[in-house]
Amino acid sequence: EIVLTQSPGTLSLSPGARATLSCRTSQSISNSDLAWYQQKPGQAPRLLIYGASNRAAGIPDRFSGSGSGTDFTLTISRLEPEDFAVYYCQQYGSSPHTFGQGTKLEIK
Amino acid sequence: QVQLVESGGGVVQPGGSLRLSCTASGFTFSKYAMHWVRQAPGKGLEWVASIVYDGSNKYYAESVKGRFTISRDNSENTLYLQMNTLRTEDTALYYCAEEGGPGYSDGYGNPFDYWGQGTLVTVSS
Numbered sequence: 001e002i003v004l005t006q007s008p009g010t011l012s013l014s015p016g017a018r019a020t021l022s023c024r025t026s027q028s029i030s031n032s033d034l035a036w037y038q039q040k041p042g043q044a045p046r047l048l049i050y051g052a053s054n055r056a057a058g059i060p061d062r063f064s065g066s067g068s069g070t071d072f073t074l075t076i077s078r079l080e081p082e083d084f085a086v087y088y089c090q091q092y093g094s095s096p097h098t099f100g101q102g103t104k105l106e107i108k
Numbered sequence: 109q110v111q112l113v114e115s116g117g118g119v120v121q122p123g124g125s126l127r128l129s130c131t132a133s134g135f136t137f138s139k140y141a142m143h144w145v146r147q148a149p150g151k152g153l154e155w156v157a158s159i160v161y162d163g164s165n166k167y168y169a170e171s172v173k174g175r176f177t178i179s180r181d182n183s184e185n186t187l188y189l190q191m192n193t194l195r196t197e198d199t200a201l202y203y204c205a206e207e208g209g210p211g212y213s214d215g216y217g218n219p220f221d222y223w224g225q226g227t228l229v230t231v232s233s
Contacts, residue, residue, distance in 0.1 A: 031217070033216075033217060035219035035220070037153075037220075039153075043225075044203055044223035044224060044225055044226060045153065045203075045220075045223055046223070047208075047219055047220060047221055047222075050208070050218075050219040056219075056221070088152065088153055090153075090219070090220075092216060092217065092218060092219055092220070093216060093217060094216065095167055095216065096155055096167070096169055096170070097143070097155035097158070097216075098155065099152060099153040099154065099155065100152070101152045102152045102153075
């Protein structure tokens, strides 16, 4: 099983700031089969990034993903009030599908 | 637009059974692999089970293998999760999710494009 470790656990920033979230995997991810999801309280997760760096449909360009192998990053260039949420990474290339434990992005 | 609507959750005693359903609309259901993902209260996401587009292959997390069964009825655009021998640690919000990509996948290689709003399962005596 590929274990995903996200850091930090909680990130406190102000609107307008830049956010950098990390996801490290215990094994190299094939084909960059890594996704990022956003989850707000009381809502289902929403796909943001797939293939490590491709934005899903309708996702603003302030969200970007990068990385390969075992180190991946989600960057939010200028935080908007609606971006404060929990973010999860997921590898979907091998069995079993696994998620990171999440990073909570909170308003400072 | 794509809609996934889960139902069937509720309160059940340890050792009991429940069957969850997920009704899909807005896309060609028979073309895509489907997944169940759960989230215990205040916790993160845990993948539970997957089924490929035609039901020929199914995959399970170790934590549910032998107790849960995933199935689908493509004529009814519905995904199911039969949950037997439930444990208190199965208490969670259960989401169904559609696997994206071009379709006809083997259950891997694509992210989860769309999610339902979830149905709550509580296992308690």
